[in-house]
Amino acid sequence: MGYTFLEFPENVGGRFSAFTSVGLLPMAVAGLDIRSFVKGAAKMERQLKESDWKNNMAYQYACLRNLYREKGYGIEMLAGFEPQFRWFYKWWIQLFAETEGKDGKGLFPVSAEFCEELHAVGQFIQEGTPLLFETFLDVQEQNSSLSAPKDWVEDFFDYLNGKDFWEMNKASFTATVKAHREKLPCLVLEIGKVDEYHFGELFYFFLFSCYVSAEILGVNPFNQPGVEGYKRYMFEALGKEK
Template sequence: MQLDITRIKPAEIPFAFDQDEQLDSRSGCIGRLQGDFGAGREFHAEWFDHQTQFKTHDFGVELNKVVHALRAKGGCGLLADRHQMAAFCARHPETALGTGYAARSVIEALADGTGPQIVYVGNTLSANAMNRMLRQLEGKRFAVDCIAKNFETLEPGASFRVLRRELAARYAPAEAAVRIICTGTEGSSLEELCTAERYTFLPFLLNVGGRYTAMTYVGLLPMAVAGIDIRTLVRGAAEMEQTLRTGVPEDNLALRYAVLRNLYYQRGYKLELLASFEPQFRWFYKWWVQLFAESEGKDGKGLFPVTAEYSEELHAVGQYIQDGAPLMFETFLDVEVRQDSLVVMPDGKADHFATTSTARISTTSTRRPSRPPSRPTARSCPA
């Protein structure tokens, strides 16, 4: 059997993931094939029925032919083993969707400063920024965690070369090699470099998309180094996943958020503004922008994601948000359990403050506007 492998179309994306029964019935999805390479050279497949009435004998025969063709080394060979799939992904960068903000958003929000300092590089080609980074490392011991799924992006490649040179100037070859950890695709040029130079190499998990690698060692390793309690973090993420998968739709925060976004989009709004009164979310904003822009900005469609860090930017763009062109709706990100508290105490001077907390001032600012807002506001999932 000859197979022509092409890039997935936007309309076909729902078929690539497990769905609920309602979506299955609407899309006509018959079932899902799950593969596992085991130790790397094996292949185990399991079929999950979604609509048994459509799984005929002819369908089963055809499916087996497709799987065998994908596994045959004389044919496509895509599923021959984990190395073959990794090599395919390396040759086709469109199969690897990466994200650079997941770990940083958690570290900047939660790290208490007692762990090692994390210096972020690989996101710019600016000579000024890279030289400032090198000056920041002067007189300090450091190690490098290079995360590059296909190692074909300019920024991480250039930064990694600069840092390797810096390590080589400070340490003997064996010591420099110990201080380098790389995470990438098996079969990529990054793995070849690690093998030749004896760097530690961690493979990307092929069953986890780039947008979701925050809960793998891609994101967890730098978080742990920064002092984040990753066990508690992963446990909380697992609990939320379980809640979203098993709860009733009416109480599903993610589903409600998605419905609201789509309703506003259908009503003609082109921008979504994510705002919060917590500077700790500064890098979460960037992650949020990347996730929505990469996922939805296709085929001339999608909401344009923008962010605002209140209360500073409330004084800068608040006027436009309230009385400017009706382009956007606002989503506020609230914090239910805060890390810190601060009470504004009276000092005997004449001002408009009573004894209150900064948290209450922020909450009042979002829920009691001075005049009726001209923009719809969507309450987001509490953090």
């Protein structure tokens, strides 16, 4: 089973391979429902291709990214309060850095795992050099539950007794977006839930958005000439024949 979201030229980088056998086979081996993953992507494809530009989420996101860049924001931070996004952030960083970082152009993509990094990174965001804007991923449906039990330690955290960590994270998310918007632009992308179907939607959304954003920026979204430089020196050092 294969799936492509555009007519790719040959030798496109691995960052665009999520819906090919390169991406699907490891998912299947890991026990994920790749059919559901592809169905989510197909649904997002239809939604984006059938929307006019005024209602096209990917086009709006791509335009906002480039508008913020023109206003002097050189960094985009993808952030969220869902720990299951940890490795998704890694792919997102590669996708935008390798696709747009050419010809002296492009935003520098970084990520932040909140609440874990909120205290330190949040301090810089609110009072440091205004270098970045934030894009938040906000999950709408809870898929697990863990509550903080009451204990007998006097630590001034009794107000959290019995509260679910989902509730705490949501409160942290709302407060963070409100506080950070006082300093810099914050976008919020809502995801229905954390499962294969919605991950398929999310992957496709960012793939499509990245392509559109690169076209607006005026760079080739499908090559990566810069990384070939270090590869050449590495191969020479290791004695690889040409």
